[in-house]
Amino acid sequence: MKTLLLVLLFPIVIFSQGNPAFTESKIDDVYSQFNLTGDGVIFAIIERGIDYTHPAFINPDGTTKIKYIYDMVDASGASHPDNTYGIGTIHTEADINASLLAGGTPLTTDRYGHGTACAGIVSGNGEGTASKAFHGVAVDTKLIVVKLIHDAFPAFGSEPGQSAFFNPSYIPVALQFVEDKVAELGLPSVTLMNFGSIGGPTDGTSAVSQAMDNFINKGNILVCGVGDDGGNDNHATGTIAQDETQEILINKAETGNLRFDLWYSEDDRFTVTIELPNTTQVGPFAAPSGANAQIDWYNASFNMYHRGANVEFAQASSHKRELMIDLFGATGTYKIILNGASITDSGTFHATLNPSTNYNNNKFLSHITNGGSINDYATATQVITPTNYVSNISYTDVNGIARNRTGQGNPGEIWTGSSEGPTHDGRQGVDFATPGEVVFAPYSPNTYYSNFPFNMVQGGNNLYGIQTAVSAAAPVACGIIALMLELDPTLSNNDIKDILASTATTDGNTGITPNTTWGGGKVNALAAMQEVNNRLSVNAYVADNFKVYPNPADDVINIASKTKIKNISIYTLEGRLIKTIATPKKQIEISNLKSGIYFLKLESDLKVHKIKFLKR
Template sequence: MSKILDNSYYDLLITTALAPTYDTGDNITYLNRQNSLLHIPIGTPNPCDLGRHSYSSFPTLYVQTSTVSLERSGVNTVQNNPNLALFGRGVLVAVIDTGIDYSHPAFRNSDGSTRIVSIWDQTVQTGTIPTNFTFGSEYSREQINTALNSEDPLSVVPTTDPIGHGTAIASILAGSPNEEQSFRGVVPQAEYIIIKLKEAKESLKSLLFVPASKVCYQETDILLGIRYAVTVAERNNSPMVICIAMGTSQGSHSGRGPISDYLDHLTLLPGNGVSVSAGNEGNNQRHYFNATAAPPFYNDVELRIGEKDTMFSLQIWSFSPSRITIDISSPNRESTQPIFPTLDQCRRFSFIFNQTTIYVNNTIFEGKTGDQMILLRFNNPLPGIWYLRIQATTNEPFTFHSWLPSGDLLSNETFFLNSNPDTTITAPANSRHPLTVTAYNQNNSSIVPESGRGYTRTGLIKPDIAAPGFQITCAVPGNQYGTATGTGAAAAHAAGIIAMVFEWAIVKENYVRMTGNDANRLMIGGAVRNPAYSYPNNIWGYGQVEVNQLFERLITQ
């Protein structure tokens, strides 16, 4: 078995330049020019393996970011203009998600043939592994068409989407029209690259205190999916738009990390667009912020832990040059006493009068940012209100953020009592150059309440733009149609608009050097802005996407 699939190995992120020094023949998986994976045997699992190996070397865990309005964003107006008529022809759209129901009419041409160029299913190991990759199965357009013409398609191309999220996102982006369902994707003549992600390794979930029953995905598998999409687009010599409708609250929220760095690079190249959902953490009460400017230099955080959450993690990030300690008190007032920052120490605390165990990594500097990071991992916590005293090691002002896990990795019974809805955009949406998309209700022009809010922890202006994201009609597996709500749906909508820009600029040769960043700036420039607000702001970004204004500005001489 490939070690990237083997649950008895950790997948550690290393710099690709160092990979040859670790390579023993089968323990390295190349990701891109910046990063590779080093597979090391776990042996006897120990939560303090995170400490022996740095936090930044372990992949983060991602969750989905979604649960009908083309006219509202101006798409119909542009497509009905005979001088534009932009439907995504000649553009590839890559969806990196939970797979696709490839037999659904939303992904087929009028003659019944597929609109999918290729599928890489990371979960199936019986087919042909893509060139220069080490696992999964690749299915070509020809194989998919053969399957569609057979009595049992899954016997030919055995890839499915049991969750349905990837099918929904792909259909909102570029689904073929269905008049009976009042459905049409934004660019129904674009063609697809589909990457079905394998679920995260149980060993990684266990290390990060994520229950085994929770569905989530490894950062590194998404990174491989991006690389696969790039290789297919290069092979087809076509412009491409990548849609990532997933996110994580792990990490520094500063736009740093392997996926962010890769997407930043791609978005600055001609013909590569990236649309990323802002996440749905805006109203979950899972973010806490404090700036202590005057004595006494400490702050007490109140965290309510619900009965359903028997294991989870929490992160605290401070800003240099201050250094902070943490003292954790249970609802019955047992305390760890102050825990001081160290280079790589992992400490275990067991409480006498309850069954709680807490692992604490108070790291002087995290590898990607250089900032102090405190990681708390709770096992069997006593339900009730816990108290976290954050205190400066010296009598000076300090500032910190804290985040709980995103999505359904945590129940709604666990939250900060004095939470802050800002700085809740999930990674990689806090990257600098990709288009970060929040969701609004197209029926009443209000923001969808759960939409992640900016800015980033370091003040970068995010989100960039708001797109329709409330009960958007979409395809669901089994030839059915439903709706999707959330920033994932909005990101899919915005990805379709980037594809329209690429068709006009690159396919129709009006501006063949168009980059994803160029397209983003055009969308921001053409956005609708409510005079009641000042822009940019941390909820709406630069306003609501409006394609008609975008092209009016672009083609008006």
């Protein structure tokens, strides 16, 4: 997904302070009714790194909230004996605590600011201000951070610029690292992949999408936002018959590179000609002869890569070939002229443009198809995919200036830049919408984010600012999921996907749901938590010869059993034993327990039962 700097391309001028997105999505109601904070849950984020020295990620005793940071951009630790992945550098909780104590240059950081902000939306504790008003959704979650990306930015102030880095082949390794460390920690977790854009097969078959589904199939919970490529004509489709010629027209309005990416059946053959804005035609180029063949061409105005199904760039399993053309020549109208040299399948194609968003004028001028701008990674068949809508457009900046973000949509509407489904194989794509316009999040000094004071918020002590777009909406969703997992750590990825979609709110903006813009509608954290609670128990747990009630409970739990219970133990979610009852009674006093989720272990001569209960 794109970054906050989209903000800078619009007249930025406002929202009311606090985190209105939390009120809008009824997260505040969850706090008051369920007293949940994400305790005993891991939030893993695969992103642009984190500033672990920011007070939002430091416990009151000065230690870190972070269990691991895996900096895949820093190759210095790739050969360390404890790094079994052979990529990047791993920093443990102990390493981070030692660094915090010593001070000086951090072991790793996020010089851009995006990763720090998005991690804080979920796990930040709000420290650094007296009010702690800018805390995350699930403040007691612990963090696993994977730094996968560097965003490019120019030098600013006394700070040097940064070159871009992104290697999609690292993504499966990142997921494996998260899986390994979550298993080691033994806690429920939710993972966020907070990046991705339009392009690729967009049907769940790319190598990355398959790695994501594999991660979920192993019992992990994974979120990836729909993308920030909505609001423009960047998806084109068509069907070409045998010997038919069609012209796809493209308006290249911006300088720099514009990527055209077209996918069609391996069983068809398209001959390609490219017409430049000055009407010069280059080609025709014959199609690759087979699945292992490729036709590449380099020109002063474009590079063309026409690849068979076994050598296309996404390493997909879709049996499709790819025609990728990078247009970096003059602005103006380009024509991609396709001829159906051999059509033995359907002759159907899907094509995308990138960058082509709500803030530029690169677009298709023909074959335009509404929707289908969804991020390829968000098309993994099981991933939880939120979109973004507007909860508030106003805020006061650090200098006391009221600002209003126009052009993003009105409160209650879908954000104008939100990508949409369907996937290119016809699935809905979007699960639900969370409010990401706007959310307040941690900013760190000397980062590119903090270089723009009009994005920093009043009352934030120069440590908090705004985060927007799907990049903000997806972390809000992850925070809600962390609260759900605190309530019921046994929830599966599909349980959560179903609950958040089915409990979502509909209104005049969402229209009839589900649909490919809103999914099930606007997320309702309170309704989701109530549904989790209902599934957790209908006032009692009954199994074999045991009955435990009420559940949730306030002061006492009653136990009915047809077999003699020899021992009762109560454990925290983390597995810490807090109470043992050697002479069990039919009623257990729990008034002295803090509110939260616990496990009750009942031992009889025949069996051991572990029962989860909620202390209100």
